[in-house]
C-alpha cells in the first residue's frame with residue numbers, strides 16, 4: 001500500500017508479515033567476478049547460492065500466502081478425477097468466469113498446445129508484442145508473429161500510460177492483407193513483458209475484441225500478468241477508479257475467446273491454465289493435453305500446486321496482491337529516474353527496466369549492451385537481473401543477427417519477497433555503476449545455442465572489462481563487499 005510520508009513522499013509499504021525466511025549471502029566482489037566468468041557472462045548460468053538479490057524473474061519465485069501453503073496439504077493425488085482440480089476449476093469460474101479449464105505444467109506448455117492446435121504453416125499471429133517462448137512456439141508450428149504495437153510502445157522515455165495497446169489501424173490492415181483464414185489468432189498480452197511491462201487499456205481491448213469478432217477471428221489473451229494490468233487500469237483509465245481489481249479482471253476476460261496464463265506469476269504457483277467458455281475450442285485442445293502434459297485433472301502440475309492455485313487465483317485479485325510489485329516497481333523506477341539513470345517509463349508491471357542503449361551508448365547492439373549491463377550489475381552488487389535485448393532474440397534462418405527493438409536489463413520483482421531496503425541498496429549500486437559506465441564494454445559469444453540462446457549461451461567480456469570494473473569497485477568499497 002502506498003503511504004504518504006509526512007515529508008510528502010510515497011512509500012510502498014509491504015502489506016504482509018514475514019513468517020518463513022530463506023537466508024541469503026553477499027559474496028565478495030572477487031568471488032562474484034569469478035562466478036560470472038564461470039557463468040559465461042550469462043546471469044541464467046549463475047548458481048543461486050552466489051546471488052544476493054535475485055531479480056531474474058517473478059516467475060515461480062513469489063512468496064505463497066499461508067492460506068496457499070495450508071491448502072496445498074489437502075492435495076488429492078488421484079491420477080484422474082482429482083478433487084484438487086475441481087477446486088481450481090471452481091476458482092477459475094468464479095474469478096475469471098470461464099467454464100472450461102485445462103491445466104498445464106507452465107505457461108509455455110499452454111503456448112505449445114494453443115500453437116499446435118491453431119497455428120498452421122504460413123499463418124500469422126498479430127500481437128501487441130511477442131514473448132520469447134510464445135514466438136518460439138508459434139514459429140515452430142509454422143506461423144509468424146506480427147508486432148502491431150502503437151507509436152509510443154518503443155519509446156523508452158514516454159509518458160504514455162498504455163504502451164501495451166494494439167494499433168487498431170495496423171490490425172485492420174493486417175486483416176485486409178492476410179484475410180481471416182491466414183490469421184491463426186490475434187494475441188493480446190497483459191502488461192507486455194518485453195517492452196517494459198506496459199498495460200493495455202480496456203478501451204483498446206474492447207476495440208480489438210470487436211475487430212476480431214466482426215471478422216470471425218479467434219482472440220487469445222496471454223493473461224500471465226492480468227492482475228497487474230487490471231490494477232494499472234484502475235490507477236490510470238478514466239471510469240475505472242472505483243472498480244475493484246476483481247471487476248476489472250472480469251471485464252478483461254469477458255472480451256476474449258481463449259485465455260491462458262502462466263500461474264507462476266499472478267497466482268504464485270508452478271503451473272498454468274488454458275481457459276475458455278467455448279466448448280469447441282476446449283474440445284480441440286483437450287485431446288492433446290494427456291499427450292504432452294498429463295491427464296485432464298492435473299495437466300503436468302503437482303496436485304499440491306493445483307490446490308495452492310485454487311487459493312492463489314482468488315487471492316490474486318486482492319488489491320494488496322495485485323499492487324504489490326507495481327508499487328515497488330514505481331518506487332524503484334522513480335528513485336532511479338530522479339537520479340538520471342536511464343529507465344523505461346512510465347513504470348509498469350513486473351520489473352524495473354534499465355534502458356541499456358542509453359546506459360551504455362558506447363556499446364553497439366552486436367556487442368550486446370543489455371547483456372553487458374546485467375553482468376556488470378551482478379559483479380558490483382550480487383544482484384541478478386535478466387537480459388531482454390538482442391541476446392534474447394535468435395538469429396534468423398540465414399544466421400543473421402536480429403537486433404532487438406529495445407535493449408533492456410530487467411530487474412523483475414517477485415511478489416512479497418523483497419523489501420524497500422533491498423531496492424534502496426540496488427538504487428545505490430546502480431548510481432555507482434552509472435558513474436563508472438565507461439568501464440563496461442561489450443560481450444561476444446563463445447558458445448551460441450541455435451534456439452532461445454539467452455538461456456544457455458556463453459559469452460566473454462571484450463577487453464577483460466569485468467576485471468577492470470571489479471578493481472574500480474574494490475578501490476572504493478574494499479574487498480569485502
Ligand code: F0G
Nearest residue numbers: 057059106107108131193222224262264
Ligand atoms: N507469457 C508471458 C507474458 C510470460 O511472461 C511468460 C514467462 C510466459 C508466457 C511463459 O510462462 O514461464 O510459465 O512457461 N515469463 C517469465 C519471465 C519466464 O521471466 O518473464 P512460463
